Amino acid sequence: MTDDPLLNLARTKQSRLQQSLTKRRRAERRFRYLGMAAIASALLFLVVMVGAIVKTGVGAFWVTQVRFEFPLSDTTIPSDARQMIRATLRNQFGDVTSRAERRQLYQMISPEAEFQLSDAIASAKTRPDATRLTLWLPAGDRVNQYRQHHAFQSQATNEHSPSSHGDTVAKKAATSQQVNAIPLTQKQIQWYGIWQEQQRVRMAFNWAFFTSGDSRNPAAAGIASAFVGSFLTLLTTLVLSFPIGVGAAIYLEEYAPKNRITDLIEININNLAAVPSIVFGLLGLAIFLNVLGMPRSTPLVGGLVLTLMTLPTIIISSRAALKAVPPSIRDAALAMGASRTQTVFHHVVPLALPGMLTGSIIGMAQALGETAPLLMIGMVAFIVEVPHGLLDAATALPVQIFLWSENPERGFSQLTSAAIMVLLLFLFLMNAFALFLRRKLERKW
Template sequence: MKPPLSAHGSRTIDIVNRGLKRRYRAERRFKIYGIAAISLSLAFLVLLFSTITGNGYSAFLQTEIKLDVHFDPTQFEGRLVADANYPAIVKAALRGLFPEVSGRQELRSLYGLPSSSADFKVRDMVLKNRNLIGQVKPIWVLADDDVDMLVKGHVDRRLPENQRRLKDNQLAWIDRFSEQGRLRRAFNVNFFTKGDSREPESAGILGALMGSFYALVITLMLSFPIGVAAAVYLEEFAPKNRWTDIIEVNINNLAAVPSIVFGLLGLAVFLNFFGLPRSAPLVGGLVLTLMTLPTIIIASRASLKSVPPSIREAALGIGASRNQMVFHHVLPLALPGMMTGTIIGMAQALGETAPLLMIGMVAFIVDIPGGFTDPATALPVQIYLWADSPERAFTERTSAGIMVLLAFLISMNALAVVLRRRFEKRW
């Protein structure tokens, strides 16, 4: 028996086969488009990370100069130890290495090779051990940022003298330092132990890290219990009427509001109305709490919805009250998802800059904050400040700060994935 013919004389099986071939071709094209999109995304991601790493890894190393420092007793006569003329002591060590240098201009160029922080390092050493007075000690001090950039290969020595920051005589002195073994690159401890500074070689991120830490502590202490409580009420206890519908719509809308709007709200309410201290982690935490709450509420409600109705029915069936059903059975099962949403919300808050700029956390803060009301900045804001600085060394530290921020964000998101896989129950 022959296959039936269509109205145009074609066999039905041929029509079906042609249709299948078209669908298979479409599926193959769609697969190719998907692979191409993923490959392109990965290529841009690799380019981003390689650019940041290539620009920032060298910030974790810092050039140092070895000086033979004579703690001249005459510089301490008639003065407190803390008020001695430490700049003169450092300058004398430099003149001792280059006795042929004379003239005010040449001496000024010579004195500019070490960082200005060398004076403070010598001072701290004497304050810790006053027996150093009268002795000669070799000390490694930070080099100026221009010297550091030269050693790291960011300065073209072939350029004419008027087109680079280091003069010819300074290049010659740096070469002599290198020949005498007085130049080295060491791990940049200051980057992780110091606050911000006008000098790139002395700038660190500890102040910004502590500011972010205090702000996130406030955010976590407020946003998690309030967000979970709001989600439990809306999902388990609130009546379904027009008012709860309005609340739900507003929560969803708040999750999409630009973060700078929350900064304006914090400026108007927390600073201008309540008079809270400006540029403080306390205010930053309050603003980030407002911004994070919608995310936590939405994630918590989704986690509560994922608990099967049979759990609720079984708890009520054995005589549990509604409160006992929610807090003894439903909430513990939904808690892993809530924690995951909270961590993602905290990671979002860690990377925010715009709302913190509006409440004054863009200020130049040198001291490490010691509490929630001390003036502070945050890590994203610190990166923003460094990116606005013209020195090449600050560009290096900008990329290094981004690397540290990305490390924290990746860690927090990885923790969210681990918690979800560890505690999530599949029904």
Template sequence: MTDPLLRVAERKIPRVRQSLAKRHKQESRFRFYGIASILSVMTFLVFLLGAIVTTGSSAFLTTEIQMTFTVDKSDAELSSRSLIRQALRDEFTEVSGREDRRKLYKFLSEESEYIVEDKIVAMPNSQRQLILWLPTGDRVNQFSKGKLKLDDKTGFSQSEYVWYKALDSQGRVRTTFNWRFFTNGDSRNPEVAGVAGALVGSILTLLVTMSLSFPIGVGAAIYLEEYAPKNRLTDFIEININNLAAVPSIVFGLLGLAIFLNVLGLPRSTPIVGGLVLTLMTLPTIIISSRASLKAVPPSIRDGALAMGASRTQVVFHHVLPLALPGMLTGSIIGMAQALGETAPLLMIGMVAFIVDIPGGFTDAATALPVQIFLWSENPERGFVELTSAAIMLLLVFLFLMNGLAIYLRRKLERRW
């Protein structure tokens, strides 16, 4: 006689198999959707980075022309501009029209005047001849890199091409590494514009931010986690800290404009004001990450220290804080990386100004790297397109380094319980 349970099981086996097959198909579809999502994100990321690198890599090269000048330092009317223009006219004597002369004078960058002037001041009185490699104008620079086509209407004109080939045939045109991109401040001329001023401004701003936000954030986290009583007031403070972490960054810029500039009267467009604004913005992130690091320390550490006769302050600062410090540093570095890429709050406090000189202190007028990218993206000249992409590449390098440092510290110093 057949067992009734076996008969029931035999009837249910097909339905069980159908259910298993259906679940396996669902899991396969879910796995496919996940892989497709990851591939689409990676494709977009590669396309984005590829476009930035392709556009910005040419900014690290620049074109220079060798010029020879005959200098008479006793001439009272001697000026670098007239010296450069006279040398160009002597080089191309056939140029006579006003429009052609204007194009010829733009063959060299306006920055060449300051370079020649500095060299004339430094040269000895006995020297009469001056040979210099000078930066070309933006049109010549872009044509040399293949970014400007030979076209009389919109591109490189035929007359400019003839002058360029004449100099090139004499070996007086060269393409070299663009050190000015790393050593110069901002400029109206893209061929000599650099990120040194913005980079120094970002570093000074982050120094102010780190020196204020880390001790204040860690101190607030220690108090809330280890000392503060659990009541409505502390609950209200915790809720507001979590809410501040989600507030748009431009709100902190408005707060800095209202308090630091209008009420306290601090100097506009300076790293100290930018650092104060970014401190307000990064404090919630540092407090939240620091509290999470303190919570991750096992209660047995506290209990063991108390059992050995340590006071509450000794428990916190001698035992708990050293174990939680790696997580705090990681959260702080991530907060600094976020602050490095912020633009909106700095725009509100005036760090969008055109700054040529490299700042020498915390109260000097300065701008920041993200703001410099924003300024260059609005300029119409062709050269600023590649400068914008090159500055983005530099900003991404710093962000990758800071996030890599945070990951390294977390893996190197963090203890697993």
């Protein structure tokens, strides 16, 4: 008995269909695994990058301090602070006689210590009963680097050899120094070991990193001037770019006639969004500085340049938000007798506002991380004082990172990574705020 040909044909087609389904499912699984591998690779690279930045920059948030005691008298004046510190150092280490050794000894304390001692003397003069000052003064940058790299090793060595600090500690520390290339001489390591044995050394949080301006001494350098400069620059950018960008988007989307001119404007706006940021810096240099004669290196000029750069992003995102509003909202408002302006500003814009705000915040976050346009208008100056107005000389946080990255000293390498951590934190907060606004204000139809 032979099989039915139609039944054989159906079985053949079913077999081919089953094989095709099996191949497609395998292809889907491969694609899924490739997607998961891509996400895992991206996350791995992100973790490695952030981990490297944190590992390098976490030391900038801590500073080494040395305890000093200074006698006070009626004749003590704040201008004697440097001499008081140096005299105390010479008294602590009486075997220092040569000029080279004294220079090395003075390098153990940060130059900023004399200013702290001056302020403390001036404050103590208001208290008649003050006869002695006990202060924790910042150590030199090399001592700070050595402390951060060898704190645990030195502590373990001291625990195992409590009575003999001398040459054993110095030799072990000198060996570690050669391995890690910390620029301390053997004599300086021995002095540091004596301080540590006397429990006169400690690690404290580096508040100067957040309260001080730039400095040639990495132990005293901070981001206060750059942070305030970035805040004033972004404030100027927000005040100018948001109303101009949103207004342009409303006109182009709701009022402008659809013709070749508006098409040309739309193409140019899209092209401007892809223009390198340094071009806007050249434009600001040519117009705001050379033609209008505005002051260089000020938050006002920086804000104007960043406004030109962020306007295309805000206009494009605002137009996309307006397009996302259903046409039925406009039709219903017009059918109820509302005018064109009432329809736009009472119904369309409130519904599109979450998207507008999100696009504006993303544009501001992009402006926060820009360096090239600010370099072109002179915001690369060495700024110590914190700016107080839009016309004061200032720098920005990305520019400060750029300046510190060019310095070969290890302390500035830590400051660079620490400043990057602060910048990334603010970028994360701005993007998180944009996401919060979108979810809070967004309406679904």
